[in-house]
Amino acid sequence: MKRSSLFLALMAAGLCSLSGQVFAQSAQDFNDMRAELKALRAELDQLKAKQAQPAPAASAAAWNERLDTVELRQKDAVVLGDVPGSFRLPGSETSIRVYGFAEANLIKDFKSTAPGDNFSNLPEQPLASTHPSTGKNVLTGQTSRFGFETSTPMGNGAFNTKIEADFYGYCGSECNRNRLRLRHAYGEYAGWLIGQTWSTFMDLDNLPETVDFNGPPGATSRRPVQVRYTWNNPNLAKFQFALEEPSDGAHSPNLVARVDKGFDWGALNARILSHEQRVDGASKRGFGFGVGGSYKLTGSATLMAQYTQVDGDGDGAYLVGANYPVLDGGTLRLDRARGVVLGLSNAFSEQLRGTISVGTVRSTRRVGDAYVSAYGLEGNERLTQWHIGMYYLPIKNVELGTELMGGRRTTFGGDTGNLSRLNLQARYIFN
Incomplete structure (x- = not known):
């Protein structure tokens, strides 16, 4: 029973910590982040299209580096969820x-x-x-x-x-x-x-x-x-x-x-x-x-x-x-x-x-x-x-x-x- 109570207490503390980290960002911050993610996706599509065209080796390396950077930023973005007051974690649809x-x-x-x-x-x-x-x-x-x-x-x-x-x-x-x-x-x-x-x-x-x-x-x-x-x-x-x-x-x-x-x-x-x-x-x-x-x-x-x-x-x-x-x-x-x-x-x-x-x-x-x-x-x-x-x-x-x-x-x-x-x-x- 003591272990169960300790587990529940830690779970509650974890949830409160999670909510504090996520909801410390204002709604405007989330909206800005969502707009940035949309722009990153558009840029990502453009980069992929240009990457398909022949280019010098140095230029191709630069495009690949930029492509990796954009993909990492996209995965790190935390955006508002579909339910009012909710959020979505990186890479999740939940x-x-x-x-x-x-x-x-x-x-x-x-x-x-x-x-x-x-x-x-x-x-x-x-x-x-x-x-x-x-x-x-x-x-x-x-x-x-x-x-x-x-x-x-x-x-x-x-x-x-x-x-x-x-x-x-x-x-x-x-x-x-x-x-x-x-x-x-x-x-x-x-x-x-x-x-x-x-x-x-x-x-x-x-x-x-x-x-x-x-x-x-x-x-x-x-x-x-x-x-x-x-x-x-x-x-x-x-x-x-x-x-x-x-x-x-x-x-x-x-x-x-x-x-x-x-x-x-x-x-x-x-x-x-x-x-x-x-x-x-x-x-x-x-x-x-x-x-x-x-x-x-x-x-x-x-x-x-x-x-x-x-x-x-x-x-x-x-x-x-x-x-x-x-x-x-x-x-x-x-x-x-x-x-x-x-x-x-x-x-x-x-x-x-x-x-x-x-x-x-x-x-x-x-x-x-x-x-x-x-x-x-x-x-x-x-x-x-x-x-x-x-x-x-x-x-x-x-x-x-x-x-x-x-x-x-x-x-x-x-x-x-x-x-x-x-x-x-x-x-x-x-x-």
Whole structure:
């Protein structure tokens, strides 16, 4: 483990060193270099044409020396890549983009703090009947991240790859997330994607921006390993089909299909899910579906909404806030949960933007139901959480965020736990 951590640290340092060397050159420097390369290629063609003509030995030697010089300069040139913010190394057709940000969050909890997470964790919010309302202050930079993307021209489009990590890997309540964590790692070509990235069932386009790292419950937030195929017909719609990493303990992969359609006024999507849940050898297959969309109210304001329903979620990620499956004797019971997320975003200027959002998830079970009897009265019947946040950009590549948020957890037994906090953030973006 120590060797692995050392390797990852050296890799990160190498990437940062590479980006520092390359991006120290301004965009104008790259443009000048690209123009010089174009001129060198033209001169090279002329030299080759003249070299083909008979010439004295001394003259031929001079031409050969000049030809070698031009070829060396051409190979040494580093130019802008095909992807915005990217570069190409000498002799390579692959565009490389290094990106990321360093950020710090100051969190002031006015109520009790849920265990195991610095950011919102409403499903485990302490209940008023068992925990006194005590505030807490947290200062963390663990959600800083880095990554790189590549794009290589191929016969049937570009071959793309992406690797991204942050420092928010969970390692138990004793250390409360302070390890390097893989977020994305995949390759993509000709409509196929293989690797780890956002679930095909997740409606990322209609998920409101929040300063809080976790955001509201009621939506999907999962990055499984998957095999996905995308067929995009601009005149019809975009269709996606995926086999995704099974939930904890399950044996068969999860199946996802979705369709997306864009319009001048916004966009719509529909998603379906079939997933296996397994507890102590008992297995049951659950179903899920979701719809989402956005509507452009003005040139700067957008309204977004999504609805998700899932039968049991062992990872709590296909529907954030859903109750886990439980084993009732020899029967595996799945809680059917329904989630809704609404958001309104507006860009007031190039320097200022804001979002208001609310998310809620509710169990369809009731007291006396076999599921509730097996799960207990402390299971969550309903979760509701709201956010009011703003981002201000004082200078290029710097974002300052502030957000007020609150929420309520209500159990099957009628007990409640309230969330109230302020989150301040400073983010420094590179590329």
